[in-house]
Structure formats: C-alpha cells, structure tokens
Amino acid sequence: MEFLRSVVPFHPMPVISTGTVILRAPTMSDFAGWSSLREQSRGFLAPWEPLWPADDLTRSAFRRRLRRYHSEMRESTGFPFLVFTTDGTQLVGGLTLSHVVRGVTQSCSLGYWMGAPFAGKGLMTAAVRAIIPFVFDTLRLHRLEAACLPHNAASIRLLEKAGFTREGYARRYLCIEGQWQDHLLYAIVSDDPRP
Numbered sequence: 001m002e003f004l005r006s007v008v009p010f011h012p013m014p015v016i017s018t019g020t021v022i023l024r025a026p027t028m029s030d031f032a033g034w035s036s037l038r039e040q041s042r043g044f045l046a047p048w049e050p051l052w053p054a055d056d057l058t059r060s061a062f063r064r065r066l067r068r069y070h071s072e073m074r075e076s077t078g079f080p081f082l083v084f085t086t087d088g089t090q091l092v093g094g095l096t097l098s099h100v101v102r103g104v105t106q107s108c109s110l111g112y113w114m115g116a117p118f119a120g121k122g123l124m125t126a127a128v129r130a131i132i133p134f135v136f137d138t139l140r141l142h143r144l145e146a147a148c149l150p151h152n153a154a155s156i157r158l159l160e161k162a163g164f165t166r167e168g169y170a171r172r173y174l175c176i177e178g179q180w181q182d183h184l185l186y187a188i189v190s191d192d193p194r195p
C-alpha cells in the first residue's frame with residue numbers, strides 16, 4: 001500500500017472558476033438541487049445517456065454515487081465535477097473525467113450533461129475549456145477523449161469549439177438509452193492548440 005501511494009499521485013479536487021462557471025466536486029448537500037435538475041431535464045437528457053436506474057434520483061442512490069466517486073478520486077482514476085453559475089448558487093450541469101489510464105497511455109475520458117433550462121448558453125463550452133488545463137497541466141495526462149452519438153449536433157459543436165479533433169467512428173460503442181449505439185470519437189492531446 002505504501003508502495004502504491006508513492007507511485008499513484010493523489011490529486012486533491014480543485015475548485016475551478018472561470019468568468020462564466022464554477023466546477024467543484026459533488027457533496028451530499030448537492031442532492032436536492034441535482035435530483036430536481038435531473039428530473040426537470042429527464043426528457044432532454046435521456047436520449048443521450050445510459051438508461052437511468054429506477055431509483056437513480058433517490059437520496060440513497062446519490063449516496064452510492066458519491067461513494068463510487070470518492071473511491072475513484074482516492075485512486076485518481078476519476079474526477080467528477082458539478083457545474084455552477086459563477087456565484088456558486090445555481091447548479092447547471094455536470095462534467096466527469098473517468099477511466100484515467102497511466103503508463104504508456106496517459107489518457108482519460110470526458111462526459112458531460114447540461115440541465116435543460118441552461119442549455120445553449122455557452123456554459124458547457126466554458127466548463128470543458130476550463131477542465132483542459134486540469135487534465136494536461138495538473139494531472140499531466142497526454143490525451144482527453146470524448147465520444148458522442150453521430151446525430152448529437154450540440155455535443156459535436158461543443159467538442160469542436162473546445163479544440164477536440166474527430167478521430168474515428170466506433171460501431172456499437174456505448175449502450176445509450178438501452179441500445180448499443182455507434183459513436184463518433186473525439187480527442188484533444190496535450191500539445192494541441194487550446195482555444
């Protein structure tokens with residue numbers, strides 16, 4: 001264990017603030033705002049996400065979610081953020097870094113969602129742009145990947161605005177809304193220009 005601690009660097013979760021949004025790790029006190037925004041946005045989000053378990057919006061499922069997040073943060077394999085307006089009071093969405101792989105790969109995957117009332121205002125573009133220095137400069141990873149459905153025009157536009165390049169097409173890549181669906185593969189690498 002001591003040996004592992006010495007080779008897996010621990011990265012405390014930062015609070016990342018831009019002129020537009022604040023990103024920070026979720027806590028139990030976020031439950032009410034998170035569950036009400038997710039419920040309000042169900043129809044907007046569901047076509048683009050894995051199936052929501054029946055109990056997904058309950059307090060106990062949120063507690064389990066936080067437990068999983070904490071273990072990923074402890075192991076530095078995942079970094080979950082909630083996104084707030086700049087005064088920190090209004091939750092608008094979420095952004096997650098997951099599947100951190102070290103060794104010869106040095107990569108991780110990006111996921112995100114925006115609450116329906118806040119979509120189309122440039123907030124997730126600001127959040128994704130703000131996470132890029134954390135990925136490359138703090139975590140010192142080399143590659144940040146994202147996948148989206150070929151007909152997800154908002155997600156494609158967001159990734160392209162944030163400096164990602166389309167690299168490929170993966171057949172039946174993720175199980176979205178209960179169906180294995182083809183995805184476009186995007187990535188940004190550490191020496192790409194950052195918009």
Ligand SMILES: CC(C)(COP(=O)(O)OP(=O)(O)OC[C@H]1O[C@@H](n2cnc3c(N)ncnc32)[C@H](O)[C@@H]1OP(=O)(O)O)[C@@H](O)C(=O)NCCC(=O)NCCS
Pocket residue numbers: 044045048112113114115118119120121122123124125126147148149152153154155157158
């Ligand atoms: C994808 C998503 C996270 C984008 O968040 P957002 O805060 O709305 O994104 P932004 O406002 O920063 O940027 C969205 C861009 O897409 C554009 N856009 C939105 N809907 C669009 C559509 N149907 N067709 C084409 N472009 C679209 C916006 O105009 C904007 O581009 P612009 O700045 O050039 O005008 C949000 O739409 C969302 O949560 N969608 C549902 C869930 C989802 O798709 N999750 C991601 C799965 S990969």
